Amino acid sequence: MKDAVEIIAEQFRRLPGIGIKSARRLAYFMLERPQEDVDTFLNTIKEARAHSCYCSICGNLSTSDPCPICSDDSRDQHTLCVVEQPPDVQAMEKSQEYHGLYHVLHGALSPLDGIGPEQLRIKELLHRLESSQVKEVIIATDPDTEGEATAYYLSRLIKPSGIKVTRIARGLPAGGDIGYADSITLAGAVQNRKEI
Known part of the structure; x- marks a missing residue:
């Protein structure tokens, strides 16, 4: 049987953007936490998941249906x-x-x-x-x-x-460097240029 770190790391690896090193680091972190911290963490996720739904109007993830954005008449x-x-x-x-x-x-x-x-x-x-x-x-x-x-x-x-x-327009991000931009980003920046 695998050890606890590897079992937990496998679960963390299922999350987007989490590689094996990050997954192991998170597994060690959770195993070293006091039990009440781990329980709070798990219960928070369970509660949030139980009270989440998709808005029937816009399809956004929310805790109410319709969501606060669709319900806001000032928008x-x-x-x-x-x-x-x-x-x-x-x-x-x-x-x-x-x-x-x-x-x-x-x-x-x-x-x-x-x-x-x-x-x-x-x-x-x-x-x-x-x-x-x-x-x-x-x-x-x-x-x-x-x-x-x-x-x-x-x-x-x-x-x-x-x-x-x-x-929506596309192009270089604020603070970006033209020398490091890819050709698609630069093409979008040129196409969406505006007069100053």
């Missing part, structure tokens, strides 16, 4: 930002620049991985647009092949309805 009801995953909503909110509503697709088109329009919340998006006062859809999918394909697909579906479709 711009005319703008809808389409993102791939729930963490993308949090990232957009951190910017404090966007004050509209969201729609979470729960993925991006990837035919090679068997992810087509039916696996995403695209049908729900179109239904939502039919029965709302949305005048602009901002597509904020990732700037990778799947995200770009998803953005193009959505724009082709939405534009005939007369709703304005925009795409």
Whole structure:
């Protein structure tokens, strides 16, 4: 039988971005904590998981349905930002620049991985647009092949309805160095340039 460190490390490795060294370090850390700290940690995760759900309107992960964003009448009801995953909503909110509503697709088109329009919340998006006062859809999918394909697909579906479709700009990050940027990032920066 494997020792306790390896058993726990295997579980931590199931988390995104955790390699074997980090998993072992976390396993040792948890095994060295007082039992009450470990119990609190585990109970917190169990409680949070038991009280979490997906918003029936936008698809974001929340502790209420509808979520606080969809329930907030002070938000711009005319703008809808389409993102791939729930963490993308949090990232957009951190910017404090966007004050509209969201729609979470729960993925991006990837035919090679068997992810087509039916696996995403695209049908729900179109239904939502039919029965709302949305005048602009901002597509904020990732700037990778799947995200770009998803953005193009959505724009082709939405534009005939007369709703304005925009795409978030992309380019160099603040504090970035042009000499170290990849060609796709630089191309996006040039395409999305603006007058100063």
